[in-house]
Amino acid sequence: MWGFVMNPGGLLEERARRKSVPPLVWSLRPVGPNDEAFLREALYGAAFWGEGEHPPPDQALRDPTLRRYVEGWGREGDAGMVAVGVDDRPIGACWIRRFPADARGYGFIAPEVPELSVYVSLERRGLGIGGRLLQAVLERAAAEGCPAVSLSVSSDNPAMRLYARHGFVRVGFDGHSYTMRADLA
Numbered sequence: 001m002w003g004f005v006m007n008p009g010g011l012l013e014e015r016a017r018r019k020s021v022p023p024l025v026w027s028l029r030p031v032g033p034n035d036e037a038f039l040r041e042a043l044y045g046a047a048f049w050g051e052g053e054h055p056p057p058d059q060a061l062r063d064p065t066l067r068r069y070v071e072g073w074g075r076e077g078d079a080g081m082v083a084v085g086v087d088d089r090p091i092g093a094c095w096i097r098r099f100p101a102d103a104r105g106y107g108f109i110a111p112e113v114p115e116l117s118v119y120v121s122l123e124r125r126g127l128g129i130g131g132r133l134l135q136a137v138l139e140r141a142a143a144e145g146c147p148a149v150s151l152s153v154s155s156d157n158p159a160m161r162l163y164a165r166h167g168f169v170r171v172g173f174d175g176h177s178y179t180m181r182a183d184l185a
Contacts, residue, residue, distance in 0.1 A: 026129065028136055031073070031080035031095055038082065039070040042093040042119035049157060069097060069105060069117055077114060079144070081136045083129050092120035094133035096141055096149060107152030107179045109171070114141065116151045118159070130159070134166050142184040150181045 031039065040061055047066060048054040061067050080095025096114035099105045105115045116137065120130045141149050151168065153160055154177050163180050172179035 025086045026083050026091060028081045028083055028132065031078075031082055031093065033074055035082055035090070035093070036070060036073045038090045039073060039080075039093060039095065040067075042090075043067075043070050043117060045121070046117050046119040049159075050154070065104075065106065068099065068103060069095075069115070079114075079137065079140055081133050081140075083120070083124075083133055091124045092118075092129045092133055094118040094130070094137045096137055096146075105152070106177065107150045109148070109150040109179065109181060112146075113148045113150050113181070114146060116149045118151075130162055131165070134162065138166060138182065138184065147185050148181050148183045150179060152177045152179055154178075 041057070043066065044057045044060055048060065054060070075097075077098045078095070080093060082090050083092035085091050094116065095118075096116050097105075098111060098114045099108055100111050101108075107115045116134075118130055118134055118137075120133070138149060150171075151163065153163060155173070160178070160180075163182075167182040168180040169182070170178045171181045
């Protein structure tokens with residue numbers, strides 16, 4: 001488990017104070033078998049990140065294309081990290097999962113290229129958690145021999161900047177969302 005106390009010149013504590021949350025102390029741990037409920041919450045938060053009308057979580061997660069990102073967590077190739085606060089409550093997650101060509105995800109490229117999902121709770125965004133989660137999962141994927149990782153992101157999602165900083169490039173566009181790929185080899 002990695003532990004982090006972020007305080008470069010007090011900047012992150014200042015951001016936390018502006019967001020009315022306590023100073024940031026957190027750690028990362030691998031996604032475990034008891035994390036599927038949080039992964040569902042994280043998946044909903046990642047899929048419906050913006051403002052506006054969104055379907056209720058129970059309804060949204062009945063969509064087979066969406067729920068396949070977490071359903072039956074723990075199959076071969078599933079990997080991820082959870083960020084937890086000092087109270088051991090999850091505050092973010094990043095995970096990868098492979099899909100066959102006949103059951104594609106939104107950012108599907110090829111069966112050997114896992115798709116990545118990332119989520120950080122609203123009150124903890126902008127504090128470096130997403131970047132550290134993303135880096136840890138990319139490192140693990142590379143160590144396990146994944147040639148690349150892909151994802152799907154709405155064209156207006158500010159997280160695209162985070163993905164670009166971690167080597168993701170745009171490889172497709174469906175009129176609303178980009179498919180992005182980061183080569184690991």
